[in-house]
Amino acid sequence: MSPSDTLGHAAVEDWLRRFAADIAANKALLVKLDTAIGDGDHGTNMDRGMRKVLEKLDDLDGGDVGATLKAVGMALVSSVGGAAGPLYGTLFLQMGQSAAGRDSLDLEGWTAALDAGVKGVQARGKAQEGDKTMLDALLPAVEALRSAAGEGAGLAEALERSAGAARAGMEATIPLEARKGRASYLGPRSVGHQDPGATSSHLLLRAAADAARAG
Amino acid sequence: MSPSDTLGHAAVEDWLRRFAADIAANKALLVKLDTAIGDGDHGTNMDRGMRKVLEKLDDLDGGDVGATLKAVGMALVSSVGGAAGPLYGTLFLQMGQSAAGRDSLDLEGWTAALDAGVKGVQARGKAQEGDKTMLDALLPAVEALRSAAGEGAGLAEALERSAGAARAGMEATIPLEARKGRASYLGPRSVGHQDPGATSSHLLLRAAADAARAG
Amino acid sequence: MKKLINDPDAVTREALEGMAVAHGDRVRVSIEPAYVVRADAPIQGKVAIVSGGGAGHEPMHGGFVGPGMLDAACPGAVFTSPTPDQMLEATKAVDGGAGVLHIVKNYTGDVLNFEMAADLAKGDGIDVEAVVINDDVAVEDSLYTAGRRGVGATILAEKLCGAAADQGRSLADVAELCRRVNAEARSMGMALTACTTPQSGEPSFELGDDEMEIGIGIHGEPGRYREKLAPAAAIVERMASVVVEDLPFNSGDRVLAFVNGMGGTPLIELYIVYRDLHRLLAERGITIERNLIGDYITSLEMAGCSITLLRLDDELTSLWDAPVDTLALRWGA
Amino acid sequence: MKKLINDPDAVTREALEGMAVAHGDRVRVSIEPAYVVRADAPIQGKVAIVSGGGAGHEPMHGGFVGPGMLDAACPGAVFTSPTPDQMLEATKAVDGGAGVLHIVKNYTGDVLNFEMAADLAKGDGIDVEAVVINDDVAVEDSLYTAGRRGVGATILAEKLCGAAADQGRSLADVAELCRRVNAEARSMGMALTACTTPQSGEPSFELGDDEMEIGIGIHGEPGRYREKLAPAAAIVERMASVVVEDLPFNSGDRVLAFVNGMGGTPLIELYIVYRDLHRLLAERGITIERNLIGDYITSLEMAGCSITLLRLDDELTSLWDAPVDTLALRWGA
């Protein structure tokens, strides 16, 4: 089956389920990363939230991608807590807003939605690129989508490049000194550790690329 | 210098100073033994008390052995605390009572004094031989003094035998199950450990034998 | 991991269940969403005060719910800020028509979740003000970072604002008082040992037998500095001098001195810390007019302590002395 | 050894110095000999109540000195019973002419030192009665051994006798009440970790990561049994069933349930223990009418807990509810 150039509602659901599975599989890793420079709960927080999301997905009817993404955002906001709850919640709420009423997303729609989501995260958390947060994975991912589109790449290819950019952004957090979130309390002692939120954000975009390839 | 057959006031003082030094040197051992089957304070308790005794000895005037022993008992009662405070305190108070007004103790006087002291410990603590307490060192020591006297031994020889009996009694506490003191709370788990009070009591009688030999 | 728990994911819920059966006469406990309100809430015409944060800091905040202090507390999972829906329900449950003050510790998670909750509550027509507490001098104060953490001053603010609300003051007044308390208070903490969250099961950091962490928060994060272990008097000097010089507290100032245990430090040690703190402040001409000594804002079983100083004036002193009737702080009631 | 102290041999003294500067309005502290009396002692015509024991169990006993509870407390070195001269001076300082009750925990050291003190006080013409508390069911009760330890019931006895003394009852009456409380109370404790005394510097026992000690006392002694770690509900079942069956507590009984932390266990865990205890007692038809949850009789920084049950009747319940105004227990005052 060759990859389609839109993400239908089923593919979006597939993406969310993959993300939930990846979070569950990487829960201990995320806890470990957060223990080093935070309070050790990022893995359990995200896992609790994504389990709630899976329950929501089971109850879904209708194929409105925007409505589904909003429901995901609400589920995260009311179950994750911590910094990640409002931030990931906002990401999905804004993506849902952008995709409202759509039954599928082409590359342009996906890029617009992710961009809106990431802007929401920035507005809420007031962090910038280089502050050693999830934005260090998310912002390059949006950028990569845009340049892939400019170079005429298809959906799957563009999402693959966006996942790669997220990975590079995630890895680039290692040498940074944190300026936002709990890790900032460590000052220089935060250097040398990979940011847990950037790591879960990479998983998010990696799962999207996988869903696009499979879809 | 050949050992004398009485303990004069100087020899009694020498005994007490030797005992204080032995307690200080064995403080950690006594703590370790008490940690295994009690609460780990016997070494510090006895050391605190014997340091108080040394202060008292420095202030002493007069050569009344009984008065000195009573002063030692009072110092121990008001500084040691725990079980050992009243028990060693009583031992010395009763020895002092028995030796009241004497400027030296011959073998008979020493035996009578120690016997009175040990009876005081029994009356206060209600323990019997075999309960895994200091009495398991003290009672055989009194017994050994008596049989040594019966066999015509001199003071130094008798005290040497009494110290040996105390050592044997101390070692014999190892296989016992404690019935008195804190170690009794362990029930069968108290078996296999040497009693800390019996250990300090052996030091007491060992110091007496050393003082007699030197005296 | 050694804990008296049944299920790492159910720690907050089961503890709330315990609280519900233990203290039903004093508080009402909601399990889902999780919050604790005073049994007689809402108090008509009184400004209500709501706080909340991750669990693992007990008795904060649930232990401070009651007359003279908090109207409601929202606990999250261990060290995880609670969610807006909890805060919203708690806010609704305690609103007596005079508005609700949210006392928020300055952590990104707490701030963002309380922000969303305040937006929702306002949407429901409830007057909400939020004050963010950030008293921890271990962290640089900067516009470009997450800023200073909220620690010991939180409890002082909760007590003092609770007393002010009891006097019938307006929401704006009580919020202003809260900001003033925050502005006049400074804290610093240290750890002798790490702590272990039920979810992670591993100590939050590794520390040598002769090391301590200086400048810790209350979430098992490593501190700002790792240093050689020192006697209590030196540790007090190390922390209190930074606290004193930050505000700064000056000769002639009257203060409330709060020596807080992190959870695993025996009370007898906190009194030694207090003794040394009293000496240090006396040398600097600072008078301790009120004090609080004990485990009030903890970090699970972590061994260590924090020192908070609050500059007092007659108003703050009399608000401190006002009756309070909660599980963890109680006098005059 | 990691402790907030300056000198292992000065722990009790320096903590008392801290207490003196912190709470001079509530208690009078004597450093040499060491004791704490309520600030307004002696109360003429009231039976006075004195307790004491080794330090390291804080807030016991100093935290219980005040109106409605103890008139004086005598702390020893850590885990070492105090000496007769301390007890004698404290007894003299609080005697208001109606006699003095010594509440003594059943440890050889405590019993012998209090015995000597009582003899001395009687010699000084003071009427003294001593009651020995021995509520710990982990230890066999026998005439031929040191018998059962005094643990959690001590605090309940101190509170209840304090209330009775406030009612103007005679020394004989208050002592009789104390014996009754002791007879109606049973306790058992467990440890997840050892503790380290300042003097020894080493943990009081070695315990595997998956092991716990059941049937411990409050001095870091190993317990009666070493068992595999278990969930809170199983631990509660393990301890509470022995406690219940020992008295025995029967269906229909009303009890005071006291869940005590050993010092290093977070309060949130004690609430989980209380939840599980409440369920177990409910299944057996036993009603918890009053409760006490927190760190009251500790063993330095040991992690673990103890459970004490006291059978209540109307008299005991109303004595429990009577005002008390101490540092660690305070209500109605």
Ligand SMILES: Nc1ncnc2c1ncn2[C@@H]1O[C@H](COP(=O)(O)OP(=O)(O)O)[C@@H](O)[C@H]1O
């Ligand atoms: N202001 C912010 N903007 C964007 N992301 C942030 C911000 N603060 C924190 N984060 C992200 O949140 C992650 C931590 O999430 P989590 O551990 O779940 O919450 P908490 O820090 O409250 O325990 C960090 O690794 C970081 O990527």
Ligand SMILES: Nc1ncnc2c1ncn2[C@@H]1O[C@H](COP(=O)(O)OP(=O)(O)O)[C@@H](O)[C@H]1O
């Ligand atoms: N009833 C008793 N009779 C005689 N000796 C006793 C009795 N109880 C305890 N001991 C002795 O006291 C020793 C313990 O002393 P110590 O550790 O100083 O006091 P504590 O047990 O109060 O901590 C025990 O090893 C034992 O030899």
Ligand SMILES: [Mg+2]
């Ligand atoms: Mg975190």
Ligand SMILES: [Mg+2]
């Ligand atoms: Mg001992």
Ligand SMILES: [Mg+2]
């Ligand atoms: Mg968190």
Ligand SMILES: [Mg+2]
């Ligand atoms: Mg002792």
